[in-house]
Structures are given as structure tokens and as C-alpha cells.
Amino acid sequence: MSDDRDDTRRVTRLLRWYPTAWRERYGDEFSVHLEQEFAARSVDFGRTVNIVRKGLVARVADLGLSKEPASEGLARTAIPTSFVLSALIAILALNFWSQAMLRWSSRTYHPIPVSATTGILAVVAALLVLVLAAIVVTLIVSVVRQFIRGRGRPLVGPTILAAGSGAVILYAARGLPRLLGRYGHLFQGGVRWAHPGPAMYGLAAITNDLTNRWVSMWNSGLYGTPTTDTVVNDLVPLAVLVFGVAVALLLRRVDLPAVSERFASTTVALLGALVGLCVITYVAWLEFGGPSGSQTFWPIGPWGSVSYLVFMALVAVLLTRRGVLAKGLGRTSVSR
Amino acid sequence: MNKPRRPPRPERPHAFTTSLTAISLMDIVGRMTDNDEPLTGLGRNAAAAVLVLSSLAGGDRHGYALVQDVEEFSGVHLPPGTLYQLLARLESRGLIVALEAEERRRPYRLTAQGATVLANYISAQQRILKTGQARLKRSWSLA
Numbered sequence: 001m002s003d004d005r006d007d008t009r010r011v012t013r014l015l016r017w018y019p020t021a022w023r024e025r026y027g028d029e030f031s032v033h034l035e036q037e038f039a040a041r042s043v044d045f046g047r048t049v050n051i052v053r054k055g056l057v058a059r060v061a062d063l064g065l066s067k068e069p070a071s072e073g074l075a076r077t078a079i080p081t082s083f084v085l086s087a088l089i090a091i092l093a094l095n096f097w098s099q100a101m102l103r104w105s106s107r108t109y110h111p112i113p114v115s116a117t118t119g120i121l122a123v124v125a126a127l128l129v130l131v132l133a134a135i136v137v138t139l140i141v142s143v144v145r146q147f148i149r150g151r152g153r154p155l156v157g158p159t160i161l162a163a164g165s166g167a168v169i170l171y172a173a174r175g176l177p178r179l180l181g182r183y184g185h186l187f188q189g190g191v192r193w194a195h196p197g198p199a200m201y202g203l204a205a206i207t208n209d210l211t212n213r214w215v216s217m218w219n220s221g222l223y224g225t226p227t228t229d230t231v232v233n234d235l236v237p238l239a240v241l242v243f244g245v246a247v248a249l250l251l252r253r254v255d256l257p258a259v260s261e262r263f264a265s266t267t268v269a270l271l272g273a274l275v276g277l278c279v280i281t282y283v284a285w286l287e288f289g290g291p292s293g294s295q296t297f298w299p300i301g302p303w304g305s306v307s308y309l310v311f312m313a314l315v316a317v318l319l320t321r322r323g324v325l326a327k328g329l330g331r332t333s334v335s336r
Numbered sequence: 337m338n339k340p341r342r343p344p345r346p347e348r349p350h351a352f353t354t355s356l357t358a359i360s361l362m363d364i365v366g367r368m369t370d371n372d373e374p375l376t377g378l379g380r381n382a383a384a385a386v387l388v389l390s391s392l393a394g395g396d397r398h399g400y401a402l403v404q405d406v407e408e409f410s411g412v413h414l415p416p417g418t419l420y421q422l423l424a425r426l427e428s429r430g431l432i433v434a435l436e437a438e439e440r441r442r443p444y445r446l447t448a449q450g451a452t453v454l455a456n457y458i459s460a461q462q463r464i465l466k467t468g469q470a471r472l473k474r475s476w477s478l479a
Contacts, residue, residue: 026420029442033399033416047415054417 007038014048017055019062064268065322078268078322079260080248083135085315086271087244090132092308093125093278095211100285101204113288121281122200128274131267139247142254154253162246168239172213172232179206214240215308269323276316279309375453381422385431387412388422389454392432392446399423399441426450 011034015023018030037047060066064077100118104110143159146152152159213233378385391397391405403414414422423444426432431450435443446454472478 022424026424028437028440029399030416030420032440033403033419036400037416050415050417052417054421057421 007035010038011035014051014055017052018058021062022058065318076252076256079135079264080251082268082271082319082322083132083251084244084248085319086128086275087132087247088240089275089278089312089315090125090128091211091214091240092312093121093128093275093282094207095215096278096282097121097125098204098208098211100282100290101200102208103290105198105201105204111289114285114290117281117285117288117290121278121285124274124277124281128271128278131270131274135251135267136247138256138260139250139254142256143250146255151255155250158246158249158253162243162250165239165243165246168232168235169243172236172239173210176206176210179209265323267323268319272316272319272321272323275312276320279312279316283309375457378422378425381418381425384412384414384418385422385426386454386457387414388419388426389431389446389450392444393451393454396435396443396445398438398443402444 011031014034015027015031018027034051037044041047057066062077063081064079065081097118100121104114104118143152143155146155214236375382375385387406387410388402390409391402394405397405399416399419403416403419407413423432423434427434427444430447431453432444433447435445
């Protein structure tokens with residue numbers, strides 16, 4: 001009797017390595033299978049390793065970024081993961097763009113390659129933000145609709161998480177009105193497209209000020225007594241990460257419009273392509289002398305900046321490959 | 337005078353993306369058969385997939401019965417994690433189908449597409465075996 005209880009506990013423990021959707025689909029039969037295996041051979045280290053390893057593979061598949069069949073469609077698996085990764089990268093892209101634009105604006109002579117790469121970086125970063133904003137708007141509409149229909153219970157946790165982390169981010173951005181006051185005069189009279197210099201300089205200065213503390217995930221230590229401001233500022237990168245994860249959870253749980261599955265592979269591939277373009281353009285900008293020949297240009301230190309670029313390149317390859325594969329194969333979920 | 341047109345180059349049945357180092361027997365078989373992409377796409381698990389398909393060719397089976405049958409006819413014990421990863425992949429490729437659960441156990445059935453893929457694989461492997469056997473016999477008086 002106690003052996004049976006032990007086996008059940010072992011099965012439950014091993015099943016935890018697998019994602020929820022997988023457990024819902026295969027959990028019952030897998031449990032029976034394991035109980036029979038345990039009855040035949042009680043202890044087998046190789047078997048345990050195999051179960052854990054395949055559980056981790058199933059978890060990666062559940063994030064929608066591998067070729068393995070996921071238990072749910074692409075809109076529920078790959079889009080949330082792509083969103084988190086792309087949102088983190090969008091912050092980097094905006095910070096890189098703001099540096100490029102500030103340097104471009106501070107010079108009177110603009111070599112064509114530097115102007116071209118700065119312009120492309122501006123367009124790509126803007127497009128990336130637009131795609132992410134479109135996902136967020138779709139998500140907000142879907143969440144509100146689900147709450148109105150009285151089926152919002154599974155969304156409560158992630159909504160609270162998103163609201164809490166969003167509040168920290170907004171509090172950290174409390175300097176925005178002051179920045180708008182300082183640079184506001186640059187926008188007066190609207191943007192002159194023939195020479196957008198002053199307006200773009202203002203936008204870049206505000207973006208740089210806002211994103212610098214998000215990009216620099218480490219500081220040189222606190223001086224004096226920590227205040228609420230310094231603590232909140234240091235917590236912003238964490239809040240950004242929590243916010244991304246909360247949005248990803250909402251994307252997984254909310255009833256998205258039926259059309260979202262049709263656009264899922266295109267969205268993932270588009271996000272990957274935009275991230276890839278950001279990396280290529282920024283590297284080209286560095287190579288073409290964008291940083292004005294400064295030897296100590298790297299804004300967050302050479303290793304930090306190179307790590308960010310490698311991270312961006314990896315995400316670009318991962319997302320583009322996933323989006324293209326899904327589009328080509330059209331096989332994204334396990335048939336039930 | 338018009339030059340005689342060169343005959344078009346015969347097209348390879350599949351576009352392979354595997355590098356030379358990754359070429360396995362499954363890839364060779366893939367080049368010889370027409371309808372086995374679902375198997376070659378399984379990579380390292382393709383051989384185990386053939387065992388599962390061969391077992392289901394004998395009738396519907398649930399997970400544990402499948403493992404026992406495979407062990408009986410091939411001597412290979414499929415670990416539980418590998419088996420269920422394979423079942424998910426074969427199901428998503430339409431080679432097998434899950435039936436209604438019977439007391440928490442769910443039997444699986446080979447589909448017509450699965451049977452065709454298995455038949456193609458077996459006939460391709462038979463061609464390789466026959467060629468190898470004939471050459472061993474001719475040159476080495478073996479086999």
C-alpha cells in the first residue's frame with residue numbers, strides 16, 4: 001500500500017518537469033505507464049534522467065521556439081515568448097537609436113553611411129515598437145472582453161503582476177514631464193521632415209534619459225543612504241522583466257481573436273527580422289564611424305554592450321527561424 | 337541550326353539541409369524513397385519511430401504494451417520520456433492517431449499515411465540490404 005503511495009508520489013514529482021498543456025494531454029496515460037514501469041523495475045537512474053530530459057524538451061517546445069510539436073497553437077506558445085524577448089530588445093534598440101541620433105544631431109557634417117544607418121535604425125526601432133504596441137492593444141482588448149464576459153478569473157494573477165510592475169515603471173518615468181519641459185521647445189512648430197534635427201534631438205534625449213536606467217542593469221554602488229528614488233530606479237530592470245512575463249502569461253491565458261493564429265507565424269518572423277535588422281544596422285553604424293571615432297564609446301562598457309548585441313543576434317535568428325518554419329510547415333500543434 | 341537541348345538534370349527527391357557529418361542511414365533512405373519526409377524529419381529519433389510504427393502495424397496498442405512489443409521483437413527498451421516524445425511527434429505528423437482512452441490508458445493506431453511511410457522505409461532498407469549482401473557475397477564471399 002505504502003509502495004503504491006510512493007509510486008504515485010514519484011509519478012507526480014516526475015510529471016512536474018512537463019508543461020501544463022502537455023500534462024493535460026498525456027498526463028493520465030503517462031502516469032499509468034510510469035506506474036507499470038515502476039512495478040517492473042523499481043529503480044532506474046537512466047529512466048529518471050530520460051523523463052527529466054524529455055520534460056525539459058517539452059517545456060522548451062511549450063515556449064514555441066523549437067521544432068517540437070507544442071501542445072497548443074503558435075499564438076499561445078511562440079507569441080508570448082517572442083513578445084518578452086522582443087520587448088527587452090526594443091528597450092535596447094531604442095537606447096542604441098537614441099545614442100546614434102544624439103551623436104548625429106551634435107555634428108554639422110554627416111557622412112552618408114552614418115546618416116543612412118541612423119535613419120534605418122530609427123525606422124526599424126519605430127516599427128519594432130509599433131508591432132509590440134499592436135500586440136499589447138490586441139491583448140488589452142481581449143483581456144477587457146474576457147473580464148466583461150465574466151471569464152476573467154485565470155487572468156487576475158497576471159493582470160495584478162502587470163499592473164504592479166507597470167506602476168514601478170511609470171513611477172521611474174516620473175521625470176518625463178520635466179524632460180518634456182526641458183526639450184518641449186524643440187517640438188514647437190511640429191516636426192520639419194526636411195530637417196527633423198531639433199525635434200529628433202529632443203525625442204532622442206528623452207528616450208535616452210528614460211532607457212539608460214533600464215539598460216544599465218548594474219550601477220557602481222549606492223552612495224549614502226538609499227532613498228525610495230534610488231531603490232525604485234534600481235528595481236526598474238526587474239520590473240520591466242516582470243512586466244514582460246506578466247504580459248506573456250496574459251497572452252497565454254486570454255482568449256485571443258480567432259484571426260491571431262493565422263497571423264502568428266508572420267508576427268514571429270517579423271519580430272525576428274526587425275530585431276535582426278536592428279543588430280545589423282547598429283553594428284554597421286559603429287563600423288561607419290557613428291560614435292565619432294571615440295575609443296570609449298560603449299555606453300555600458302564593452303563587455304556589456306557586446307553581450308547585448310550577441311543576445312539580440314541570437315533572438316533574431318531564433319525568432320526568424322521559428323516564424324519561417326511555422327509558416328512553411330504549417331504544423332504547429334498536436335492534433336487532439 | 338538549333339543545338340539539341342540538354343536533357344534536364346534529374347531532380348533530387350528532397351532538399352536536404354543536413355551537413356555531411358549528420359548524414360545517417362535515415363538520410364540515405366530518405367533520398368531513395370518518395371514519401372518518408374516525416375521520418376527523416378525526426379532526426380536521431382527516426383530509428384525509434386520506425387520501431388513504434390512497426391509495433392502499431394500489428395494492431396492498436398497503448399504506451400506500455402507498445403514498449404513491451406518493441407522490446408520483444410527488437411530487443412530495444414524505449415524509455416518512457418522518449419516514447420511519449422515520439423508519440424507526440426508521430427501524432428502531429430499524422431502517422432498515428434490516439435483513440436479514446438480506456439481506463440486512463442490511451443491506445444494508438446497507425447494511420448494510412450503512417451503505413452505508407454513505414455512501407456516505403458522498409459522497401460528502401462531492403463534495397464540497401466540486398467545490395468550490401470550481394471556485394472559482400474561477390475567480393476568477400478560473406479553474407
